[in-house]
Amino acid sequence: MSMSLTMKKLLGGPHRGVGAGLLLAGSIMLLGLTAPMLAFDQPIVCHYQGQLCFPAMVASLRNLPLIGRAVPLSRPFGLAGFDAKGALDQEAFAIWPPIPFGPFELADSPLKPPSADHLLGTDDRGRDVASRIIHATTVSARVALCAVLLAGVIGTSIGAVAGYSGGYTDLVLSRVIEVFVCFPTFFLLLAVVVWFEPCADYVILLIGLTQWTSIARLMRAECVRLKSRQFILAARGTGISELRLIGRHMLPCALAPLCVAMTFATADAVLIEAGLSWLGFGVAPPQPSWGTMLRDAYDQMRAAPLLLYPPCLMILAAVTAFHLIGSGIRKTFDTRTSQLCEVRV
Amino acid sequence: MVSDFCQNPSLPGGPLLEAESIRVAYPKRVNSRTRHGHTLVAVRDVDLCIGVGETLALVGESGCGKTSLGLALLRLIALEKGTVRFDGRDITQLRGTSLRCFRSKMQMVFQDSRGSLHPLMTVAQIIADPLIGNAAERRAELPRRTDELLEQVGLPPEFKNRRAHELSGGQRQRVAIARALSLRPQLLVCDEPVNALDVPAQVGIMELLRKLKRLHTLSYLFITHDLELAAQYSDRIAVMYAGRIVETISSVEIAEKARHPYTQMLWGSILRPDPAERLSEFTSFGEPPALFERIEGCPYHPRCPLALSRCREVEPSLAAVGRGHVACHCVDGCS
Amino acid sequence: MTVVMDELLAVDGLSVTYTSRRDSANEAVADTSFVVPAGRTVALVGESGSGKSTTALAIMRLLPARKTRIQARRLILHDDTEAIDLLSQGEKRLRRLRGSTMAMIFQQPQTCMNPLLTVGRQITESLQLHSSLSKKDASGRAIELLEEVGIADAGRRVDCFPHQFSGGMLQRIMIAVALAGKPKLLIADEATSGLDASVQRQILCLLRDVQERLGTAILLITHDMGVVAAMADYVCVLDRGRTVEAGDVSSIFGSARHVVTRRLLQAAQRKL
Numbered sequence: 001m002s003m004s005l006t007m008k009k010l011l012g013g014p015h016r017g018v019g020a021g022l023l024l025a026g027s028i029m030l031l032g033l034t035a036p037m038l039a040f041d042q043p044i045v046c047h048y049q050g051q052l053c054f055p056a057m058v059a060s061l062r063n064l065p066l067i068g069r070a071v072p073l074s075r076p077f078g079l080a081g082f083d084a085k086g087a088l089d090q091e092a093f094a095i096w097p098p099i100p101f102g103p104f105e106l107a108d109s110p111l112k113p114p115s116a117d118h119l120l121g122t123d124d125r126g127r128d129v130a131s132r133i134i135h136a137t138t139v140s141a142r143v144a145l146c147a148v149l150l151a152g153v154i155g156t157s158i159g160a161v162a163g164y165s166g167g168y169t170d171l172v173l174s175r176v177i178e179v180f181v182c183f184p185t186f187f188l189l190l191a192v193v194v195w196f197e198p199c200a201d202y203v204i205l206l207i208g209l210t211q212w213t214s215i216a217r218l219m220r221a222e223c224v225r226l227k228s229r230q231f232i233l234a235a236r237g238t239g240i241s242e243l244r245l246i247g248r249h250m251l252p253c254a255l256a257p258l259c260v261a262m263t264f265a266t267a268d269a270v271l272i273e274a275g276l277s278w279l280g281f282g283v284a285p286p287q288p289s290w291g292t293m294l295r296d297a298y299d300q301m302r303a304a305p306l307l308l309y310p311p312c313l314m315i316l317a318a319v320t321a322f323h324l325i326g327s328g329i330r331k332t333f334d335t336r337t338s339q340l341c342e343v344r345v
Numbered sequence: 346m347v348s349d350f351c352q353n354p355s356l357p358g359g360p361l362l363e364a365e366s367i368r369v370a371y372p373k374r375v376n377s378r379t380r381h382g383h384t385l386v387a388v389r390d391v392d393l394c395i396g397v398g399e400t401l402a403l404v405g406e407s408g409c410g411k412t413s414l415g416l417a418l419l420r421l422i423a424l425e426k427g428t429v430r431f432d433g434r435d436i437t438q439l440r441g442t443s444l445r446c447f448r449s450k451m452q453m454v455f456q457d458s459r460g461s462l463h464p465l466m467t468v469a470q471i472i473a474d475p476l477i478g479n480a481a482e483r484r485a486e487l488p489r490r491t492d493e494l495l496e497q498v499g500l501p502p503e504f505k506n507r508r509a510h511e512l513s514g515g516q517r518q519r520v521a522i523a524r525a526l527s528l529r530p531q532l533l534v535c536d537e538p539v540n541a542l543d544v545p546a547q548v549g550i551m552e553l554l555r556k557l558k559r560l561h562t563l564s565y566l567f568i569t570h571d572l573e574l575a576a577q578y579s580d581r582i583a584v585m586y587a588g589r590i591v592e593t594i595s596s597v598e599i600a601e602k603a604r605h606p607y608t609q610m611l612w613g614s615i616l617r618p619d620p621a622e623r624l625s626e627f628t629s630f631g632e633p634p635a636l637f638e639r640i641e642g643c644p645y646h647p648r649c650p651l652a653l654s655r656c657r658e659v660e661p662s663l664a665a666v667g668r669g670h671v672a673c674h675c676v677d678g679c680s
Numbered sequence: 681m682t683v684v685m686d687e688l689l690a691v692d693g694l695s696v697t698y699t700s701r702r703d704s705a706n707e708a709v710a711d712t713s714f715v716v717p718a719g720r721t722v723a724l725v726g727e728s729g730s731g732k733s734t735t736a737l738a739i740m741r742l743l744p745a746r747k748t749r750i751q752a753r754r755l756i757l758h759d760d761t762e763a764i765d766l767l768s769q770g771e772k773r774l775r776r777l778r779g780s781t782m783a784m785i786f787q788q789p790q791t792c793m794n795p796l797l798t799v800g801r802q803i804t805e806s807l808q809l810h811s812s813l814s815k816k817d818a819s820g821r822a823i824e825l826l827e828e829v830g831i832a833d834a835g836r837r838v839d840c841f842p843h844q845f846s847g848g849m850l851q852r853i854m855i856a857v858a859l860a861g862k863p864k865l866l867i868a869d870e871a872t873s874g875l876d877a878s879v880q881r882q883i884l885c886l887l888r889d890v891q892e893r894l895g896t897a898i899l900l901i902t903h904d905m906g907v908v909a910a911m912a913d914y915v916c917v918l919d920r921g922r923t924v925e926a927g928d929v930s931s932i933f934g935s936a937r938h939v940v941t942r943r944l945l946q947a948a949q950r951k952l
Contacts, residue, residue: 230460234521237421238528239448240478248474252465406876407847514728540874543728543903545947570876577950614878616906618948620929624888624910629830630878632846 018332021324028318031134032141036060039131041102042077042084046094053077055084056097063138065146101128103135103288111304120310124300129293133310136288140318143203143283144269150208151269152262155215160246162216163223174220177213185210186275193281200289203282207269218261222254256333263326267319274315290315358397360430361564362418362451362532366390367427369413387413389588390427392663395532400558400565402575402596404611405585406633411568412456414585415534418566419451420444432531449479452525456537458517462509462524468495469505472523481528494523497560499553515546519553526557534566539574551578572599572611581669584608587634587644594669604671607645643674651675688897689716689739689782689865692754695921696731696738699749708734710921714914716865718758721891721898723908723929725944726918732901735918736867739899740784741766741774757781757865780810783858787870789850793842799826799853800838803860810861825856829886848879852886859890866890867899872907884910905948909933917941 036059037044044056055077062068062078076082088094099119101107105127112122120129162173189206196202223246226232235249270290276282277291278298285292290311297307369388387410395401403411416422418429420436428437431450439447455461462471472491476482482490492502498519509517518538525533535554539547555578557563569575575582576596584592584607592605603609610630616622631648634640643649646656655674663672696709709731716722726732737743738750739757755766759781769777778784786792793802803822807813813821819838826834829852842850851871858866868887872880884907891898900911908915908929915932917925917940925938936942 230455230457231463233416233421234453234455234461234524235463235474237419237448237453238475238478238524239445240475241445244478248478249463253463406878544905545727545903545943548947548950572877610878614881616877616881616884616904616910618905618909618933618945620909620933622909624881624884628881628885630882632848632879633876 017324018328021321021326021328024317024321025325028137028141028314028321032137033063034060035063035134035138036097038097039099039101039103039128039134040097041100041105043088043094043096046084046088047092048077048088065142099128099131099134101131103127103132104286105131107131111300111307113304114306121304121306123293123296123307124303129307129310132288132293133290133314136290136293136311137314139200139283139287139289140270140273140291140314143200143207143273143289144266144318146204147207147211147269147273148262148266150204151212151265152215152258154208155212156219156251156258158212159216159219159221160223160250163220164227164242164246164250166224166227170220173216177216177220180210180213181217183210186272189272189276190279190281193276198281198284200283200287203273203276207272211265211269211272215258215261215265218257219254222257223250226250226253256329260326260330260333263322263329267322267326270315270318270322274311290318358399360394361397361399361432362393362395362566363430364391364393364418365428365430366392367414367417367429368425369410369417369422370425387588388417391585391588391590393418393583393590395564395566397531398558398562398564399581400567400579402567402569402579402582403585404569404572404575404582406611407570408633409585410588411585412536415453415536415566415568419448419453419534421453446479449475449481449528450530451532451534452528452530454518454521454525454533454535454538456540458514458521458541459509461521462517464509467506467508468500468512468520471509471520472527475524475527479528490527494527497526497557498523513546514542515549518542518550522550522553522557526561529561530563532564532566534568536568537570538567540569540571547574554578572608573615576600584611587640589644589672590663590670591645591672592669593663598668602667602669604666604669604676605645605673606649606651606675610648643672645673686718686758687715687756688718688758689899690754690756691715691735691739692752694735694738694750694752694755696734696743697749697751699747708921709738712916712918712921712923714916714923714926716897716899717914718864718897719891719895720913721900721911722914722916723900723902723912724916724918725902725905725908726940727903727944729920730918730940731921732903732918733869734921736784736869736899736901739766740778740782740867741769742778742784759864776810779806779858779863780861781863782865782867783861783863784867784869785851785854785858785871787873789847789854790842792854793850795842798839798841799845803838803853803857806857806860821860822856825859826853828859828890829853829856830882831856848875848883851875851879851883855883855886855890859894859896862894863896865897865899867901869901870903871900873902873904880907881910887911903944905933905944917944 036056040056040059042055044054046053046055053074055074058071058074058078061071073079077084106125107128108118108122108126110122110124110126112118114121118128118130120133123129123132158173162170188210192206193202232245232249235245273282273289274291274294277289278295280295282291283289293311297311300307367388368386368390371385371387391414403414405411413422417424420439424437428435430436436447469491472494473487476487476490491505495502495504500516500519504516512520539550542550551574554565558565567575567579576599579596582594582596582599583590584605586607592603592608594603594608599612603612614630634644642658643656643661646652649656653674661672661674663670666676692713694709694712695707698706698708712731712735714722724732724735739755743750750767752767757764757766757777764777800819800822803825804818807818807821823834823838826838831837831849831852845853872883875883887898888911890896900907902908912929914928915926916923917938919940925932925936925941932941933945936945
């Protein structure tokens with residue numbers, strides 16, 4: 001009940017930007033989750049060797065976080081090097097995705113301008129840009145969200161421990177946070193990435209391990225503020241454990257500012273991922289991500305300037321969406337503003 | 346001194362809580378202009394004893410350290426020195442889990458009912474939280490116990506799903522009392538439980554506390570600045586001034602036999618609902634002292650109409666006079 | 681209510697409705713009527729939620745205009761020369777009236793003062809707003825005012841910040857700020873509840889003293905019949921936004937008719 005109330009307050013409040021932001025972010029997520037259904041070099045449904053197969057659907061499911069790995073490969077479609085277009089008869093029953101090209105498929109001659117076949121044209125190797133940008137969404141969104149989740153978990157726990165315990169623990173943890181803040185994150189990432197093969201999972205880990213500081217500082221400040229509140233003292237007086245005190249009593253009160261920080265951090269993570277991939281240290285080519293696509297487009301800027309638009313617009317849309325959500329939540333739940341809205345007598 | 350207190354004839358059930366030379370100090374502030382170099386001693390070497398089934402009122406003006414003393418007795422803030430014994434057991438050294446387990450025996454009701462209830466939790470969650478957190482009740486029993494507690498504090502069961510801001514001040518205080526009672530404590534420390542309420546609601550809460558005391562054989566430490574309320578609803582009154590206890594007296598004797606000039610001043614400044622007692626001439630009682638200022642001699646002497654030269658030099662100690670204790674040079678039988 | 685010769689404030693059939701609230705119980709004040717005679721004290725009594733504070737804010741016209749609707753048959757404040765209909769005044773005129781003809785003190789002085797300004801600054805600000813005093817004269821007057829409200833060593837204390845004063849002291853300073861414009865009507869909204877009995881008594885004495893010296897009428901808002909007995913000439917009892925009983929103080933204490941009045945009296949006496 002309180003969840004729906006919260007949503008109503010968010011969407012029905014005076015800050016309509018949240019709705020637009022959620023819509024935009026939601027579409028991007030949906031695009032990422034259903035990428036193979038929209039653009040793939042294998043059909044959604046087909047009749048192959050006497051069997052009904054769902055290669056694109058299976059590929060979509062395998063894109064899901066966590067549970068995706070448990071979905072079995074659709075044989076022989078999922079196997080490397082299997083050419084569905086060649087294997088399927090022209091007459092065989094098959095429903096193809098709207099964009100029937102895979103992100104790695106060499107679909108046409110390089111650097112073709114947008115046409116009815118290739119909505120956004122082809123890139124320097126002749127791959128369909130529309131298909132690649134959709135699949136890049138999967139990769140970039142996954143990297144950003146997982147990284148922020150990791151940063152959120154680390155930041156919340158360290159911040160809560162520092163803020164709640166106070167004293168020397170706080171002193172030490174605060175200094176640790178400050179050291180991490182002082183590090184120029186981007187160059188640290190560059191330095192570390194040099195030692196590893198570029199890969200999406202490393203990018204998640206690295207962004208998560210460096211971007212938790214702002215969340216930790218926020219959580220620490222919230223805990224310090226809450227610790228002196230009387231209802232926390234009262235709860236402590238009932239003899240409940242510290243874990244319960246932090247988790248059940250303090251965390252819910254800090255949730256709104258945490259959400260704000262996490263949404264802004266997501267926007268940052270999108271930018272960091274794009275930056276790293278652009279430099280060639282992030283997601284490894286040929287895997288498409290917004291950053292790698294931007295890199296490819298940049299290299300061909302004179303020959304095909306239009307290629308710059310799709311990744312730029314996607315990055316812009318994602319960052320805008322998360323900023324809209326973040327500032328909307330902040331304005332809705334900011335106690336100072338909401339107190340002004342209420343008549344207090 | 347403590348044994349002296351506890352042999353007090355007004356404690357038929359024996360002592361439940363004995364506190365000996367309690368001192369509470371807040372760390373010194375270096376940067377502030379006025380407080381430079383001074384530790385703020387909120388409670389100065391206080392001895393206190395609460396009997397089983399007794400209601401002890403701790404009375405004093407705001408800033409005299411009575412809340413600090415209450416929190417210190419519950420081990421919710423750090424003691425600088427002194428020992429607290431509960432039911433004969435020294436609880437001063439308890440740490441970690443043993444301290445947490447012990448907390449169920451003494452509970453607190455705070456002054457600010459709105460601030461002391463979690464803003465996001467429902468009434469049912471607030472009341473059940475100590476039970477869950479201490480594993481004091483099986484999960485299946487929780488709804489029944491919550492209903493029972495709500496009924497005991499005089500709230501209808503449909504209040505379960507409300508939140509603190511949807512209740513009136515009196516109702517919130519009832520929820521706070523229900524939470525405090527949920528763990529079946531032996532001692533309830535009520536810190537100004539009715540200060541923020543209007544007079545009819547005050548009476549309602551005080552009558553409720555009186556009823557619950559009979560129901561559960563509770564002892565109360567009732568912290569208030571309202572001597573009139575203390576006299577009405579307690580067995581014994583301890584008057585606190587500038588971090589010290591200056592007088593203990595049975596509440597039935599307060600009107601006639603209050604000996605300390607401070608107690609007399611407090612009693613005299615009560616406004617009675619009688620138009621015949623209309624304020625006429627300007628009376629000055631002075632202001633409560635700032636705790637960070639060191640006062641030589643009796644802490645009350647700057648405001649005391651009876652102050653002697655001796656009061657400016659020597660601090661009087663608490664001595665048994667009649668059935669109570671007084672710390673004043675001007676009272677016969679006191680040092 | 682007793683017929684009074686020179687009324688200062690007349691409130692007749694006042695109602696205040698909160699338009700922003702969706703629930704039905706949005707009428708905070710339904711039908712309140714009373715008269716404050718010049719130089720006397722009227723107590724507005726009621727339990728919490730009876731609309732006492734809203735009435736006071738409505739008189740000061742301090743309620744947010746967009747979220748409340750104030751209606752009254754009569755809401756008249758008498759100045760030296762004219763009768764001012766408070767309902768029809770524009771914001772500019774109201775600002776001039778507040779502080780000069782009517783002033784208000786609140787329950788929590790800590791929250792009513794700017795923590796970043798010295799108390800002297802806050803008094804002189806109020807002084808300069810309502811008179812053409814020079815800065816130097818105003819600060820001299822501020823010290824005088826602090827002395828008048830019984831703050832010792834006013835010359836030094838005038839440069840202190842609000843957090844350096846106790847609650848009782850701050851309430852005195854609030855009174856000094858309110859008196860800066862020599863108001864004819866002083867509204868004290870629970871100005872002494874929550875204070876220590878000794879401090880409360882001294883503040884009330886101060887108000888009484890001010891009244892005698894300056895002839896200020898006081899509208900005292902309280903739930904404490906002890907305060908009423910100590911201060912008031914006339915009493916008006918509110919219940920759920922309606923005047924349910926009114927009369928002079930002895931008749932209210934002597935022969936209370938309405939159940940709310942009796943409840944308030946009983947509660948006050950039961951404590952003794």
